[in-house]
Amino acid sequence: MENFDYDLQSVQETRNLARQAKLAQAELAKFSCEQIDKIIRNMVKAAEENAVSLAKMAVEETGFGKVEDKAFKNRFASSELYEFIQAMPTIGVIREDKVNKVMEIAEPVGLLMGIVPSTNPTSTAIYKSIIALKSRNGIVFSPHPSALKCTYQAAKLMHDAAVAAGAPANIIGCISKPSMDATNELMKCNEVAMIIATGGSAMVKAAYSAGKPALGVGPGNVPAFIERTANVPKAVSNIIASKTFDNGTICASEQSVIVEECIRDQVMEEFKRQGGYFMTPAETAQVSKKLFIKGHAMNAKMVGRSAQVIAETAGISIPAGTKVLLGEQQGVGEEYPLSYEKLTTVLAFYTVKDWQEACDLSIRLLNNGGVGHSISIHTENHDLVMKFSEKPVFRILVNTSSSQGGVGASTGLSPAFTLGCGTWGGSATSDNVTPMHLINIKRVAYGIKDFTSNTSSTYSACSAQSSNPSNGISEDQIQNLVEEVLTLLKKRGDY
Template identity: 30%
Template sequence: MDISSQEIEAIVKQVLAGMGGAQTSAAPAAYTAAPGGAAGDRGVFENVDDAVEAAWKAQRDWAANYKIEDRQRIIEAIRRCARAHVEEWCHKIVEETGMGRYEDKVEKHLAVINKTPGPECLTTEAKSGDAGLMLEEYAPFGVICSITPTTNPTETIINNTISMIAGGNTVVFNVHPRAKRVSADCLQTLNTAIIEAGGPANLITMTREPTMENVDKMAANPKIRLMAGTGGMGMVNALLRSGKKCIGAGAGNPPVIVDETADIELAGRKIYEGASFDNNILCFAEKEVFAVNTAYDGLLHELQKQGAYLLNKAQTEQLVNIVLQPKKGGGHEVNKKWVGKDAARILETIGVHVPDTCRLAICEVPADHPFVLVEQMMPVLPIVRCQSFEQAVEDAVVAEHGNRHTASIFSKDVDHMTRFARVIETTIYVKNSATKAGVGIGGEGHCTMTIAGPTGEGITCAKSFCRRRRCMLAEGGLRII
């Protein structure tokens, strides 16, 4: 979910609020929390050390005095609370960040609320033999620092809260500055639900003003045992330099292959659905398509039938100069002003007027075009004509940049599916559906907003944020045969 890694790297020791980007409106009264001082205001603190200390005390209590059944009960209260506030938070995210589509945010929220596993995934492994009884269980790290993105602010807070406290941890969030108001509202509401369900205060905390300086302080604080981050590779690399255990969810630029055996109607429908979902701000969303020659024209037809607007060559180059900008050292990077904006609004900049029901613009480009190589995070989808499946694979690997995040294929050829999977090596690999199915949105399996490709945990859940501990009872103890 990388908006501008280079910019994040350059200011890693500075305040995130200086990163720039889309301007936001003044905070409505509902966003403004009352001053809390060192005591905090339902989990929101003025000082990062106070936020860490409160979470540390809560974690001692959580681990010592609450059973697994208590965790399950409190997590169910979090789910009920979040469901009741979904529409409110989705409206506030669009208002504060200026990105995405309300109706798609509702679907994302319901997925993380309903499909993020709780303690049930913390299975115990046991082995009994002549030498005794061995148990291995998942134990908490303690206090976790979690950095959340502007693209999925409250979705990530809900998802990380359920996963992390299910494992017996507590969390100090460093939210994105351009989503700090709705993030604080979400965190305070969840804290209230936790307390009303009989849980301790401050299981989740944050500072009112999130900064990278706060992240540095948490990295240096011995009471923070694990650093987790969802965002760009600049952020992930900064976490990896902290010296602590890190779980990092970084950038993606997911390619899609459509081969000669594909169901073209299905491909057009699902690619349109996935690439336009929440205006393409998700890191796992389809970012570029490589279609073999025999499937190419049919795919363009099906995408337009779904409602996509096909740019001509001149319009495509006009758009490049608006939504992308020159990058220091050469090449292009995204102009953050246009990240997550509606397709209709983007097309207006080049004099094209389409109805609001048009959710996606598509363009025909070569494999080395900037729209292919830059992770845009907006509903503009480049389509590349390939002479063969082998060329499509080769071009897709280049476009994915070795992120090993997400890729998909539309094919009925099992050999093609297998060959692409082995070469692309992505954490998420989807066949014959929109890529969001790979995180449980319209597909099987649990949901997460923290897809930890760079550090290897993959589709995270409660066990991802736990330590493995072994207990051994030797000399045949408890062995009854």
Template identity: 35%
Template sequence: MSNMTLQQDASSEAQDIVAGLMERARTAQEQFARYTQEEVDEVVTAVAWALVHPGRNEAISRMAVETTGLGNVNDKITKNQRKTMGLLRDLRQAKSVGVIQELPELGLVEIARPVGVVGAVVPSTNPAATPTNKTINALKGGNAIILAPSPKGQQVCAELLEYMHAELDRVGAPRDLIQQLPAPVSKATTYELMNQVDLVVVTGSQNNVRSAYSSGTPAIGVGAGNVPVIIDDSADLKEAARKIAASKTFDYATSCSSENSLVILDGVYDSAIAALEQSGGAMLTAEEKQQLEAAMWEEGNLSRHVIARSAPEIARLAGLTRPALENAAFLMVAEDQVGKEHPFSGEKLSPVLAVYRVEDFDAAFTQTHRLLDHQGKGHSCGIHTEDESHIQRLGLEMPVCRVIVNQAHAFACGGNFDNGLPFSLSMGCGTWGENSISENLNYRHYLNITRIARTIPVDEPSMDELFGGYLSRYGLASS
């Protein structure tokens, strides 16, 4: 049998598999679309409880670490709980069924309508928190959802789905509102899912994001992270170091919002490094840096053996035996270059930080821009400072959708209880990151909104109102 025939058979099988899931999803969604806001919110709460339930959360978190080899159990428990509870906080008063807004002065009434069936591609780095977040947002809008986990995360997703189905049973909602691709999850079924659903939302592989955009289905993808954070000469160094350490070590840096580079002003550099070391960081020598680089990248690609592993584990893998590294919370390497030939300047998905020393804030701005131009453009940057002008300049000029100020970046970027960003695990990066959204993915992205338009008193400006000032300054144009 030819390769072409095998590919056609695989494609046909994938079409049939997804078509079966879609038929069940559409039936369930048609029933769900008749739910009231109160009934929808009860379903949303039930599905959230499926993961937040302490016993289930611990079991899922242990399974996630055991099957993917990524992160650590305690942090995953915390992440699953906080991300899900934060999302419920965001959704508590949100209207997503029927009339959601009336604007009588404009003669407009806005009505929320489901998009239908959502296909959600989710990564192995957060195999429980991300699918739960997307599922809750989809359900909030009255949709059904079909999950496409990564092969590593498939077992976790299947277990999570059982918990969700048990909660749907308790509230009398159709189980087929939430489904997943059957094991073994393949590229063929994932891509076919993208073709058949009404909306695709993708977090993770940029190859999957590009495939979603080219599928012909409306798609929302998010960009890659490579977060640079500035420490300027007005920063509270001890507090900055504490927050950076907490963020960088959380779940062994599985988050795309984890700091990857620090850009530190010369005047506070030595003191900042000392504070970071007191918070558990270990600065490597030039020779150790070289050894670490050889271990972390294989033929230009980040080794799967270092992703989301502890700092001591990574040090041992690199053959670094200095006693100070055995208890290090994170590793630091001094860097002054950016680009493919300098891999520490990119995303590392591990508790490893590149550290840049710069003369002043202008140099810090330039260095941060260079890092983002290399990788992570559009995602976010951070700053530890008391200088409002520095914050404003980043917001006005840096090509990012989020500027995180004096916060632990991995916690703050995806929404936190002490900032106003929506709780999410998917960060839109705008046109800078070749994304269609520039905000945290949230429930409104899972809605169609119908607008009823009625007449209002005429508001038609005169020519003089619109052009009078312009013509008085410049006169009539020459013929």
């Protein structure tokens, strides 16, 4: 009975949040650029001031990651994001083509539903709140149950900061009694116009099945190829920095390291020197058993954990100061568990003969749960970069940490915590999601071609001939007439 009452309360709360946020969004839709910018700046200020406290809440509640890295993500999702989107046109006339006389006018989508993962529970809420309001949308969050308190607090801080700067009350909401019924209700309710889903594959798939527009992201299973011309110490440093950042909880983090035979020993020595531990086959098997449940589903108790915690749980001994665990793999698929995504401090390690074999292996790894997302390559050979740009991913990250590169922290990509995987990964977009994905665009188009006179002359020529069938028109005359009509159509651009 208690569960039944909870579910009823959960669904009713969700309905109320959606209705209130929809009314608030109708007001926000009338705001000017100056009003919206004032609101966003206050939200950024609140996120900065609470970056550390929110990070502590997230680590305490979920057990995932590191406080200092989550604090960085909170700041990145606010200050860095604001720098990128501040001048982004999302209100009124956003583009005018004076030659073709077309004006583009931005309109908000409406009310958004934001699905938030447990791995990035506060930074994702901050990021989605800011891009939603920048485009004059409202948003209601469905938090992961294991990260409810910190996500709710992040959403409340964003709401209160927005309202203090002039936004209508209830413009940002968050479910406080999460349940599957509540999430389904929010996905399908009439008030919600679009879903932004960041989370597990099942949740993203459900979002796309809700019968309305959705921006969802698939999992990452990022291969990192260290090619023979690479600066090996720098490549290894980048990979370790990326994989240990928040203990590997970003979906753009490297999952497998691929090296050529000719530099294998050098790469292994460099990993050992910088804090990598190469597990024996027996140790790899022990760790794999702890990492996964039900095949290759990640064990939540191992997500975002340090190498020491994982080793201790698996019953293996590792040197003090170890940062990442590496296990050699000979293939991809069910028999090779480390070939799947591992949102923690464990990497698969592969050796190949040359870059062609690295290409083939990368594709197999991507098709094993990361197609469309990202690939990392360390090389000084630009031609090789272009070869890898042909792979089925939408982020080809070169000579950088994949985690930071994918979200736009160490690259020129858009700062984002929702990374689209395109149609290859089952996503509606291949971009890092920005406010520009959350607007509708009207187009005002003036006539620039005299369509009526062309139509009349064409019709008159055809009519004159067809109305007098007894004239005895020759085949040559018919052919000439057809050619005249086709020429006219080509001039108008209709053929």
